[in-house]
Structures are given as C-alpha cells and as structure tokens.
Amino acid sequence: MDRATAIDEAKRLVDRSRFVMVGSTGEQGYPNIKAMFRLEHEDLTRFFLSTNTSSKRVSQFRSDPRACLYLADFDDFQGLMLIGDMTVRTDAATKQRLWQPGWEIYYPGGATDPDYCVLEFTARTGNYYHGLENTTFEVQGA
C-alpha cells in the first residue's frame, strides 16, 4: 500500500474511533496500555486526551514522555500505531478549551480542578495495518 492510501485510510479509522489505546512505560520498565477517549486531534500529528493529574499515566509520562497510540477496527482487521511523545498540559487555557459537559463525574471541580489535566500527543511515525499489509510512514506532513 502506498503512503497516501495508508494515511487516508488511517485518518478515516481515527475519525470513527471513540477510543484510543495509550502505550506508556511503567514500573520496572514494563510497557503499559490504557484505553482513553479520543478527544480533539489534528490529522494524525497531534492528539489531545484528558486524565486525572494524580493518575499513574501522568507520573509515567512526566518521567518518560515516550508514548504510542493505537486504534483498531477489529471487524475490518485494521490497526494504526502512532509513535511519538506525550506532554502533560496543566495550563488553564488548554484545560478550558477541551473541557466537556458531564466531566464533573471525573473531575468534580470542573475545568479548573487541579486533578484534571490534558495529555498532548505529538506523533512522529505511523504504522498502518490492513489486509495483511503493513505500511510505515513519517507522520510529518500527513
């Protein structure tokens, strides 16, 4: 599969995915995975997620920003892995911009709750799998 087709299919996979699997490095160097809601994203280059500032993922990414995102369509045997780095954002503007109604159940203090923060993922490379075929590409310019 050529790069343009892979990127096009990957973007459509992202658009219809409610969740992303987030890969981090945890205790004793073991890989960790957690599902999170897909919030805002800019093409394949940047993704925003939210989580508790006190959570394990935040302390993991603060000590090691290396990350991956994985999205899949299990019925159609499609998978997309994006490799990149995660930044923990606690600034008020970013938190306010991404805040969604109903999140009080996760963050009782609302958009300014100190236990609410944003994870900003910047992708470097991608690997798209479909129909037994793997296509690896640089994300920049995708």
Place this chain on the structure above:
Amino acid sequence: MDRATAIDEAKRLVDRSRFVMVGSTGEQGYPNIKAMFRLEHEDLTRFFLSTNTSSKRVSQFRSDPRACLYLADFDDFQGLMLIGDMTVRTDAATKQRLWQPGWEIYYPGGATDPDYCVLEFTARTGNYYHGLENTTFEVQGA
C-alpha cells in the same frame, strides 16, 4: 472492588474478547501496541498468541521480554491490563498444538512453517478497571 470480584469480572472479560492488545518495547525504547487474536489461555496466568517469526514483535520480545496485555469492553467501560513476560516458542509441539485451520493464509507452510511461532505470555500482576474503580492484584493463584 475486592480482589475476588475484580478477578471474576476480569476472567469474564477475557472469555468474551476475541482480541488482545499486546504491549512491547520497540525502537529507541518507545512503547509499541499491536492487536492479536486471543488463542488459548489458562485463567489470567498464561496466554498463547501466534505471529510471524520474522515479525517485529518477535525480535522485540527476544531482546526485551517485558510485556503487557490489554483487553477492553468499550461499551461497558471495562479494561484489564496484565503485566508479565513474553516467551517466543518455536518448538514443534507447541506450534502443532495451537495450529488452527485456515492459518495457511498467514503461514503458507502450515504448522511446521519456520515463519510461524507462538508467543507465551505469563502474567505477574493485573489491573482491572470498571465503573471508575481500579483494582490491582497479583495474578498468581487467580
């Protein structure tokens, strides 16, 4: 949630999951994720998966056996992460035992195809998430 309830719910989540997400450590120490079919498993302690011997995951696990498995029910907000180690099995008995009809499309040589191998995952700890609650447990004896 107490340990017994978490383990009980986690086992039922495993039983109804066709796929598992496999976490490994890849190039430059970045976490990697890939979806694989769930084949045989023994409770929460041991899982068998199959892949190409020439694949990236096999070379990753041969150089760093640290692994995790992640299973999720997105509709019910359940997630299970198992942390443990991955062994690459290429012995004929294991390969033969796990071989499934139709796999010739992945491994044209059949059960003795040198490019077919088995990944054996042994879990050490688990983390089960359901209803905003995280329960961490030792897998031994689960």
